[in-house]
Amino acid sequence: xxxxxxxxxxxxxxxxxxxxxxxxxxxxxxxxxxxxxxxxxxxxxxxxxxxxxxxxxxxxxxxxxxxxxxxxxxxxxxxxxxxxxxxxxxxxxxxxxxxxxxxxxxxxxxxxxxxxxxxxxxxxxxxxxxxxxxxxxxxxxxxxxxxxxxxxxxxxxxxxxxxxxxxxxxxxxxxxxxxxxxxxxxxxxxxxxxxxxxxxxxxxxxxxxxxxx
Amino acid sequence: xxxxxxxxxxxxxxxxxxxxxxxxxxxxxxxxxxxxxxxxxxxxxxxxxxxxxxxxxxxxxxxxxxxxxxxxxxxxxxxxxxxxxxxxxxxxxxxxxxxxxxxxxxxxxxxxxxxxxxxxxxxxxxxxxxxxxxxxxxxxxxxxxxxxxxxxxxxxxxxxxxxxxxxxxxxxxxxxxxxxxxxxxxxxxxxxxxxxxxxxxxxxxxxxxxxxxxxxxxxxxxxxxxxxxxxxxxxxxxxxxxxxxxxxxxxxxxxxxxxxxxxxxxxxxxxxxxxxxxxxxxxxxxxxxxxxxxxxxxxxxxxxxxxxxxxxxxxxxxxxxxxxxxxxxxxxxxxxxxxxxxxxxxxxxxxxxxxxxxxxxxxxxxxxxxxxxxxxxxxxxxxxxxxxxxxxxxxxxxxxxxxxxxxxxxxxxxxxxxxxxxxxxxxxxxxxxxxxxxxxxxxxxxxxxxxxxxxxxxxxxxxxxxxxxxxxxxxxxxxxxxxxxxxxxxxxxxxxxxxxxxxxxxxxxxxxxxxxxxxxxxxxxxxxxxxxxxxxxxxxxxxxxxxxxxxxxxxxxxxxxxxxxxxxxxxxxxxxxxxxxxxxxxxxxxxxxxxxxxxxxxxxxxxxxxxxxxxxxxxxxxxxxxxxxxxxxxxxxxxxxxxxxxxxxxxxxxxxxxxxxxxxxxxxxxxxxxxxxxxxxxxxxxxxxxxxxxxxxxxxxxxxxxxxxxxxxxxxxxxxxxxxxxxxxxxxxxxxxxxxxxxxxxxxxxxxxxxxxxxxxxxxxxxxxxxxxxxxxx
Numbered sequence: 001x002x003x004x005x006x007x008x009x010x011x012x013x014x015x016x017x018x019x020x021x022x023x024x025x026x027x028x029x030x031x032x033x034x035x036x037x038x039x040x041x042x043x044x045x046x047x048x049x050x051x052x053x054x055x056x057x058x059x060x061x062x063x064x065x066x067x068x069x070x071x072x073x074x075x076x077x078x079x080x081x082x083x084x085x086x087x088x089x090x091x092x093x094x095x096x097x098x099x100x101x102x103x104x105x106x107x108x109x110x111x112x113x114x115x116x117x118x119x120x121x122x123x124x125x126x127x128x129x130x131x132x133x134x135x136x137x138x139x140x141x142x143x144x145x146x147x148x149x150x151x152x153x154x155x156x157x158x159x160x161x162x163x164x165x166x167x168x169x170x171x172x173x174x175x176x177x178x179x180x181x182x183x184x185x186x187x188x189x190x191x192x193x194x195x196x197x198x199x200x201x202x203x204x205x206x207x208x209x210x211x212x213x
Numbered sequence: 214x215x216x217x218x219x220x221x222x223x224x225x226x227x228x229x230x231x232x233x234x235x236x237x238x239x240x241x242x243x244x245x246x247x248x249x250x251x252x253x254x255x256x257x258x259x260x261x262x263x264x265x266x267x268x269x270x271x272x273x274x275x276x277x278x279x280x281x282x283x284x285x286x287x288x289x290x291x292x293x294x295x296x297x298x299x300x301x302x303x304x305x306x307x308x309x310x311x312x313x314x315x316x317x318x319x320x321x322x323x324x325x326x327x328x329x330x331x332x333x334x335x336x337x338x339x340x341x342x343x344x345x346x347x348x349x350x351x352x353x354x355x356x357x358x359x360x361x362x363x364x365x366x367x368x369x370x371x372x373x374x375x376x377x378x379x380x381x382x383x384x385x386x387x388x389x390x391x392x393x394x395x396x397x398x399x400x401x402x403x404x405x406x407x408x409x410x411x412x413x414x415x416x417x418x419x420x421x422x423x424x425x426x427x428x429x430x431x432x433x434x435x436x437x438x439x440x441x442x443x444x445x446x447x448x449x450x451x452x453x454x455x456x457x458x459x460x461x462x463x464x465x466x467x468x469x470x471x472x473x474x475x476x477x478x479x480x481x482x483x484x485x486x487x488x489x490x491x492x493x494x495x496x497x498x499x500x501x502x503x504x505x506x507x508x509x510x511x512x513x514x515x516x517x518x519x520x521x522x523x524x525x526x527x528x529x530x531x532x533x534x535x536x537x538x539x540x541x542x543x544x545x546x547x548x549x550x551x552x553x554x555x556x557x558x559x560x561x562x563x564x565x566x567x568x569x570x571x572x573x574x575x576x577x578x579x580x581x582x583x584x585x586x587x588x589x590x591x592x593x594x595x596x597x598x599x600x601x602x603x604x605x606x607x608x609x610x611x612x613x614x615x616x617x618x619x620x621x622x623x624x625x626x627x628x629x630x631x632x633x634x635x636x637x638x639x640x641x642x643x644x645x646x647x648x649x650x651x652x653x654x655x656x657x658x659x660x661x662x663x664x665x666x667x668x669x670x671x672x673x674x675x676x677x678x679x680x681x682x683x684x685x686x687x688x689x690x691x692x693x694x695x696x697x698x699x700x701x702x703x704x705x706x707x708x709x710x711x712x713x714x715x716x717x718x719x720x721x722x723x724x725x726x727x728x729x730x731x732x733x734x735x736x737x738x739x740x741x742x743x744x745x746x747x748x749x750x751x752x753x754x755x756x757x758x759x760x761x762x763x764x765x766x767x768x769x770x771x772x773x774x775x776x777x778x779x780x781x782x783x784x785x786x787x788x789x790x791x792x793x794x795x796x797x798x799x800x801x802x803x804x805x806x807x808x809x810x811x812x813x814x815x816x817x818x819x820x821x822x823x824x825x826x827x828x829x830x831x832x833x834x835x836x837x838x839x840x841x842x843x844x845x846x847x848x849x850x851x852x853x854x855x856x857x858x859x860x861x862x863x864x865x866x867x868x869x870x871x872x873x874x875x876x877x878x879x880x881x882x883x884x885x886x887x888x889x890x891x892x893x894x895x896x897x898x899x900x901x902x903x904x905x906x907x908x909x910x911x912x913x914x915x916x917x918x919x920x921x922x923x924x925x926x927x928x929x930x931x932x933x934x935x936x937x938x939x940x941x942x943x944x945x946x947x948x949x950x951x952x953x954x955x956x957x958x959x960x961x962x963x964x965x966x967x968x969x970x971x972x973x974x975x976x977x978x979x980x981x982x983x984x985x986x987x988x989x990x991x
Contacts, residue, residue, distance in 0.1 A: 018796070018842045038385075040442075077386050080319055085581040088542045090798065090848035091890050092841070098886055119443070140934060148236060154409070157352055157385025159315045161322075163881035163934040167315040194933055197963040198977065 005111045006032060007103045016096060023096075030086075031100040035170075036076035038156035039112040042149055043069045046177070052145055057136030057188040058175070061128060065177030065185075069116055071130060072152035073109045074171035075101060083169070105170040113176060120178060128185030130174035133164075136188020140164045146173040216462060216490040219263045219434055219470025220256035221480045223308075227252070227267075229476075237279040239271040242290035249290070253297030259481035263468065264298060265308035265347060266290040268338070272312050272330050287337035295342060306347040306373070307338030309360065316355050318580045319386075321881060321908045324359055324602050331363035339368040349375040349434070350409045350472075352384040354396055354505040355604040361400050362601070373432065375406030382419050390419055392503040394427035395606045399630015404430040409472040412438035412449055413457035420464060428495045430467040433458075437474030447474030455482035462486050465493025500669040500704050502555065502585040502632055504605040509554050509585050511672075511704050513760055514731055514751050517587055517608075517739040518553030519708065520544045521574075523562050527862035533562050533570060535903065538577050545582045551742040556582070557610060558599070559589035567592065571599040579604050587634070593621040600629040608632045611674065612661075614639040614653035623664040632670040633661060634706050637693065643676050647692035650675050654697045672704045672737060673697045680722060681715035687726070691733045698734030706737035709747070724750045731758075789817070789853060793825040796845025798852045805853035814857045818899045822850055826897050830980045843980075844890065850897040870901040872990030875917050876927040878907035879942055882935035887959060887979075891927055894979040900986055911938070911945045918951050925989045927982055928972075930959045940970040947971065956985045 007028045013021060046053070046068050053059050062068060079101050087094035113130045120127055133140045143164045150173070152158040159167050166173070177185055190196050227234045227241060230248050234241060242249045249267050256264060270276070271286040287307070294305045312330055314322040335346055346368070348360045357374050364372045374397050382390050390407075397405055405427050407416050413435040424431050435458070438448035449457065458469050469486070471479045500511040509515060521544050523529045532540035545556055558578065560570040567590065578586065587608040588599040596609055611634040612622035626633040635657035637643070637650035644650050654673045661671045675693035678686045694705050707730055713722035724746045727738055731754045740747050752770055755761035789808055792801035808817055829846040832838040876892050878885045885907040892902045903921055905913055918926055926946065930939040939962075943955050956974035957967050958981075967975035976982040 016841045017839055018845065036385075077315070077319055081581060084318075085546060087886075087889070088539055088546055088581060090851060091886075091893050092796075092844045092848045094889060095840075095844055095886055140932065153311070153313055154350065159313060159320060161314060161320055161881065161883070163321070163932060163938070165321075165881075165883060165932060165934070167320040167883075169883070194961045197965075198960070 005037065005104070005107050007100055007107060012100060012103055015099065019092075019096065024100075027086075027093075027096050027100050030082065031079065031097060031104055034075075034078045034082040035101075035104055036078055037073070037104075037108045038076065039071065039073040039108065040150055040152055040155040041069050041071045041112070041116060042151065043067060043178070044149065049149070052142050052149075054139050054142060055137035055192070057186075057192055058131060058138040061131045061185040061187070062175070062177040063186070064183060065128065065179045067178040069120075069127065069176050069178060070146060070150050071109070071112050071116065071174045071176065072147065072150040072156060072158055072171070073105065073112050073173075074152075074156050074158045074166075074168050075105050075108065076157065077168045079104075080167075080169050101170045105172055109172040109174060113174070116176065124180065126179050126182045128177040128179070128183045129187060130176050131185060131187065132172060132174040134194075137192035138188070143173060214467075214490055214492065216466075216487050217262045217432075217468035218260050218480060218483050218487065219306075219432065219468050220253070220261040220265055221471035221475035221477065222473050223249075223252060223265065223267050223269070225474055226255075226476060237270070237276060237281070239268055239276070239286050239290060240279050240281050242267045242286060242293050243281060246289060246293050249293040250297045253294050255477040256480055257297050257299075257301055257303055259477040260484040260487075261303065261470070261480050263304045263306050263345075263470070264294045265306045265349075266294050266338070266343065268308050268334065269310040269350070270313070272309075272334055274312050274314060274330065283333050284337045287334060288341045291338060291341040291343055304344040305342070306345050307335065307343035307370070309334055309338075309346060309348050310350050311352065311356060316353065316359070317908065318576055321883060324355070324576075327356060327359035328363045328366075331360040332367045335364045335368050335370070339370055343370065345371040345373060345403075347373040347375060347406075349373075349377075349406070351376045352388070353386045354384075354388040354393060355386075357393075357397060358400060358604065361397060361402055365401050371403040372401075373404040373406060374402045375408045375432070375434065377409045378407060378411070378416075378419050380411065380415055382422060386505065388505045389508065390422045391426045391501075391508045392505050392605060394423060394429075395501050395503050395508060396505070396604075396630065398427050398429055399606050401628075401630070402429060404432055404467070406432040406434065406468075408434035409436055412436050412447075413454065413461070415439075417460055417464075420461065420466065424464055424466070424493060425496050428498075431464075431493075432466055432468035432470075433461055434470040434472045436472045437479065440474065449474075451476070451478040451482040454479045455485060458483060459486060459489070462489040463491055465491045498667060498669045500632070500672075502606050502608055504579060504583055504585050507583040507585065511736055514735070514754065515554045515737050516552060516742055516748070516751065517555045517557050517706070517737055518545075518548035518551075518584075518742045519557050519710065519739045520548050520741055520743070521556060522559040522589070524559070527865070528859045530562055531858070531862045533560055533565055535901075536570075536573075537904070538573065538906070539904075541574055542577060542581055545578055545584075548742045549582055549584050552748055553584060553742040555585050555587055555608065555737075557587040557589050557739055559610075561590055561592075561595070567595045568598045571595050572602050575599045575602050588631075593625060596622065597625050597629075600625060600631055603629070603631075606630055606632070608634060608672065610634040611636050612657065613637075614656050619657065619660050623661055623666065626661070626670075627665050632672060633666060634672045634674050635661065636674045637676055637697075643678070645686055645689060647675075647689045647696055650689070650693040651696040651700070654693070654701060654703075658701050658703055668701075668703055672706045673701065674706045674708070677707050677709060677711045677726070679714045680712050680726075687712065691729055694730060694735055695733045704736040705734055706739065707735050708739040710740055720744065720746050723747060727751070728754060789821050790825045793822065793846050793850045793853065794829060796842055796849050798849050801849035802852040802856050805856040809856065809860055814861055817857060818854075822853060823898055826850055826894075830983070833980060847890070847893045847897055847979075851893050854896060871899045872925065872986070873901045873903060873921055873923045874925045874927060874986060874990070875903045875905060875914065875921065875923045876929070877905035877909040877914050877942075878929045878931075879935055879938040880908060880910050881938045882930050882932060883907050884931035884959075885929070887931065888927070888929040891929070891958065891976070891979045891982045894983050895927075895986055898983050898986065900990065911942045914942050915945050915949050915951070918946060918953050919949065924953050925986060926953050926955045927976070928955060928957045930957070931961065933961050936961065936966065936970070943971045954989050956982060958982065
């Protein structure tokens, strides 16, 4: 695994207008230094996991794929410690460190997805974009099963609470469909999103449920 | 001595058997006993001396939904192993893996619940005839502690503890081999091991480190090399496995076996090694304390930070009374940054529940700070509460030479594997002469060793007296330190700062006394590490006593220190209002300090802080500024507010408050940023906020509302899965008949859902919560 996955400073700075660039840089470096990113994956046939596919959005996403790859990624528990420690300073630090860590786990999830895409490409197979529990109407109640199927507890130290929250906090599980022809899958839109009533992005006309490239 | 051969993988063999192990492989002992038994038999016939039962995940959390109880699975699994054993001379180890959930405060599993979960398994195992217990594949030292306590408190079986490391010699949670050894040896483990994750080659250097740090027998169960990430196949065959395990015989481990990827032929191959085990030279004993993440060996002057202590500190007392844990944590981080190696933790205040507070503070501290802790209380029950939930090997402060004290404290130190500070005083007080104090030290050391506490874990405090009151006895303290050090060969500890009480320029006296004490053999000064003069005195001492070789550390620390900091302001003076508007923390605090000399705290809050925050709030609502600026202004106001609070605490008044509000992130949810922002904003507006933290049980909320007579409660939940918990909390508040209003907020919450679960208000953001507070409380 490469250590070169970094937080995109520009993106963070755009969200955190008014924070000095050197502060952003310091926070990013601390988060990157504390992170112990690990990821793992496991391939299954979509059919044998039918109990996992709750909701319409995930089924639509995997349509046309007979197999899928489950991914689990975590920044490790040291990141949680850093966030708690930074949080004792003030709310700005707490929120800023949290945002930086979120950006880093996203970057690692993207890295894991891209790495798998390369691996499967060599087998002349294609992957959909990754789809995570919590997107659209795909519930997070499947997290324990995700962890079992990927062996993530043993392999990368990822656990889940009774309320289906991943611990360490900055972790991602996701699934990509596998096909023998180019596929993208269908990301969930706003219609089934749990945040649809209160989402600011949606009100501002820039919903997140669109592919960025 | 013959090497003991452990068995190989169970999971791998179950997979090979063609049965789908499914979600609950342990239940195969009930549904497919003949398969499990045949795997055990294959290992027994291959020469295994110990069989691990098929109970790795047989805890109530993992079995939930399987339709089988822990008892049933454990009984069936032990029976499978027993049948396979037949009349061979084989021991059956009750195999226990991790629970699969992270302990609080990282996760939500309470320490006591973890103990209870392990207890259930161990008790069943012993009842059904297991010969020993093995906790394995553990990555969290805290969880192993819970497991080991459960086993030691509820069974007589020997307990082996095995953890899983990455190649850097740490577990996923950051626990080092050394911390594992120090902690688990202290807690009474019978053997320590390493298993899983890595192959024999990778584990060898880690096993060497383990052997160098424990006097307990050591065992290993490596995987058959590293798995191919794509296929999951392991790299090493049986023959290579055995040859790669040969170096472990040289190392002197007492038992070897195989973990994932191994099979009966691997175990059979190990039998050639049986008579090749060397005697292991035991490592020298050392004085060492640790957290899970950091070991501190006391082989040089080692600073214990004294600041987590309410004595003489009005603001600290207030924080304890209000359960303001963040304040306590900030004290810890400040001391860690200032160079403390260990932190003393004293939360004794007559009007609070010291036992509860000790547990809470220890748990929270170890989630943010790596330093080992010294648990400080006069009460044995408080010490035990802290010892129980401490993750690592702590110091207990303190025992004294009074028999009652020795009999109450020493057994606790023994049980929990803590080092102990012994005060040279007894029922007759502190003896004047060095010789008399030495005699008490000798009594403490003798009795501690009789209780099974090794000499290197006993630290003697010869007690600093105040120079202004007992001038003649100051030198007796120094002489006593020297006597104890030379004749008893134990480490010495002294609270330094007390020496100067009642004298001007205390730093001068403190620093000189510290230097003298170090020269007389003081190992562990308890002091304020934020005091640069004292820390520098230690740096200098280490140069002068040839401990800091080449003065390297001294130079590193002091080469760029300006001779004396220039007096005066570091930044321009700006008004409190401007500081808040611009979100400048330090200037806001300074401005508040200046303003307090001319205005009352009430005026400051009502006429300056709140109007400034209103202006910021309006700018936020109208989109002129964004969340980061709002937060920066809130943080600036907070720092000003902290100055006001300290001033009020010193004057002994509670100060202006517009009413009390309880805030909490509900049970099961561990997201607290939103709640914390709300807290800060509400405090800025002059409300007294009682923050119950995150993952807060329903009854804790009810109890707090009742105890503090609160009329407004703010509940936060971020996940769809934790909304029910919010609903339950509101229902419980209503059932209790408490006349409070409830406001709720959180990402997935909607106004309609808020109404549906019986909340009085939906707060869309922190500003809204302040508006609601104003409506309810004025």
